[in-house]
Amino acid sequence: MNKRKDFAQKLLDICSHVKSVAISGHNNPDYDSICSSLAMQEILRQNGIKSDVLLEKELDEYFYDFIREFNYKTEVLTPDVLIGVDISEKNRMPKEVVKIADNVSNSFVIDHHKYEDKDLWAKFNQIWVGESSACEVIFRTFEPYFKLNNKLAKIFYIGIYSDTGGFIYSNTKFTTFEILAKLVKYDIKADEIVRDCFAKTKPNAFEINKRAINSVQFFDDGQIALSVLRYSDYQETKVPYSGSRYIVSYLQSVEGVKVVINVFEPEPKVYHISLRTMVDGVDVSEIAAHFKGGGHMRASGLTLQGDLEKSINAVIKQTEKILGITK
Ligand SMILES: [Mn+2]
Structure with a gap:
């Protein structure tokens, strides 16, 4: 049995039979939280599924323009499915999303944070503690179900770069570099990303x-x-x-x-x-x-x-x- 493949199939299967899907990361979102939400949305789109990415509030001008220009929802009625990314425990969840999580009939979590079983809120969980980022978990779990393109490659790169501190933390593994090698094939201009997203200050x-x-x-x-x-x-x-x-x-x-x-x-x-x-x-x-x-x-x-x-x-x-x- 392939744990990742079963999870990916189940998520795509359930999401393709419902009317509304919402994706949320944690409060005070970092780039991994935002990028794993966006990556999930793009993967769903490629599989014919519409979804909303939820944010507590609009991203301010201190976030990278490329990331700010996506469509986010700051309010949403309870969807049929809630997907939590980079967030397996409710204590870091935006308040509005906690309400949704309590009422939603189907929920999934994709994460890489350490967790206690008792704190898990979703029905289906795909948590690989120790992987560099939620973006990496998504990449490795859904790889058979998406095609990389320039936009998606950039999203993954920013999320992984951010959660590895620029590939210097010990969570940067062989598998992380394998993914990065695939991403840079899509003309993402990694040097520009790093300069404009991480190395610039107002x-x-x-x-x-x-x-x-x-x-x-x-x-x-x-x-x-x-x-x-x-x-x-x-x-x-x-x-x-x-x-x-x-x-x-x-x-x-x-x-x-x-x-x-x-x-x-x-x-x-x-x-x-x-x-x-x-x-x-x-x-x-x-x-x-x-x-x-x-x-x-x-x-x-x-x-x-x-x-x-x-x-x-x-x-x-x-x-x-x-x-x-x-x-
Ligand atoms: Mn993360």
């Missing part, structure tokens, strides 16, 4: 990232690095959350740092906290899980509300626990 985004760097504090002899962007930073620079995340990968380059904690307050008293580690044996998803967040061993996130100092102290305490630091 002047005000540079300003907010400068503030993030200025905010950095180190704890426990430099083992923990913390950055904080306050709501006032967002207001003063007029940069949205998506434009302020440069700091996330930057702090990992500091020698001696084991865990990076980045706190973002894009709305008053709501703290999106990103956790990163490059250290083998340190699993930041355990820290996130403690606060009902989610993610991977090396990259996780959580959201806290209320008092900033208390929130930061709680996350630092939990991080010290994971690192075995006793005081």
Whole structure:
């Protein structure tokens, strides 16, 4: 039995017999979340199935133009089928989508995040923990059912590039490069994608990232690095959350740092906290899980509300626990 093929056949079969299909990634979407949604939509289209890609809100100008120009829906009535990509657990799901998930009769998940069985919400799940990206899982699962073209190849490339940190994370495997080799055959101009999508910053985004760097504090002899962007930073620079995340990968380059904690307050008293580690044996998803967040061993996130100092102290305490630091 081929697990991937059975899943792909079941999904296409069910979707071709219903009136409406919706696809959703997670909240605060990254490029893998968006691109795996778009890839799924294109694969369905090639199989004669119409679908909507759901987003909490329109993508702002800090997202790559090529990705912004697709059609997204920010509201949709409960569809016959819901496909979740890059999202196997409800706690990272946009609120509107949680309602849909509770009412929909058929649901599928395609993901690569670590999960607990009890938290799975979809009827059918295709989760390969450790694969580079939801885009990779989709590519490998549906390969017999789609034809690559320039647009689809670009979508996959952006999703995979993003979730592998530009092919430098340990999730970048032999299979990932096999897929990339297939993608670059379609004249995708990978150098332009990387330059325009990942290596460009607007002047005000540079300003907010400068503030993030200025905010950095180190704890426990430099083992923990913390950055904080306050709501006032967002207001003063007029940069949205998506434009302020440069700091996330930057702090990992500091020698001696084991865990990076980045706190973002894009709305008053709501703290999106990103956790990163490059250290083998340190699993930041355990820290996130403690606060009902989610993610991977090396990259996780959580959201806290209320008092900033208390929130930061709680996350630092939990991080010290994971690192075995006793005081
Ligand atoms: Mn992902």
